[in-house]
Amino acid sequence: MTGALKRFVAVVDRMNHRIGRIAMYGIFVLMAILLWSSVSKTFFTPALWTLETAQFAMVAYYMLGGPYSIQMGANVRMDLLYGSWSLRRKSAMDAITVLFLIFYLCVLLWGGWDSLMYSFKYGGERSSSVWRPYMWPVKLIMVTGIALMLLQALSELCKDLLRLMGHDMGEKV
Numbered sequence: 001m002t003g004a005l006k007r008f009v010a011v012v013d014r015m016n017h018r019i020g021r022i023a024m025y026g027i028f029v030l031m032a033i034l035l036w037s038s039v040s041k042t043f044f045t046p047a048l049w050t051l052e053t054a055q056f057a058m059v060a061y062y063m064l065g066g067p068y069s070i071q072m073g074a075n076v077r078m079d080l081l082y083g084s085w086s087l088r089r090k091s092a093m094d095a096i097t098v099l100f101l102i103f104y105l106c107v108l109l110w111g112g113w114d115s116l117m118y119s120f121k122y123g124g125e126r127s128s129s130v131w132r133p134y135m136w137p138v139k140l141i142m143v144t145g146i147a148l149m150l151l152q153a154l155s156e157l158c159k160d161l162l163r164l165m166g167h168d169m170g171e172k173v
Helices: 002-023 026-043 050-072 087-121 136-164
Strands: none
Touching: 002 050, 002 136, 026 050, 050 136, 087 136
């Protein structure tokens, strides 16, 4: 049983680490889009696509980088008491609180999946802007990001449970 949990943790952590390292370069894509937006508004006819494309790039950056952030412990945490706790106590508290995150992500995934299917069902939902891009690509990225975050939350739960059972999973970040 513990071997299967360790393999699950290793696979999920490796996958989200790689995706997160790639996603972090999305900030440069976002910067390039916004730079082009500024240049085109100053010297040329403003491009219609820049604002929404920048928003879509930010969604991809945030959603695909979220699991990596959870894995690295970069999420916001109230450290008033937590920092002085033992590793075992941290693991016990995290095992409880991650259940709330898992529930939230399940609800988010359900809603995101329904929204994605709605986009496909009606021949391709489009934005109401002048540019009118299809919405399914950004919704697909959102659903993928939520699913990856859910997998990472389950991985963190497994790590906490393994620590509570006495297995060395490394120091908590």
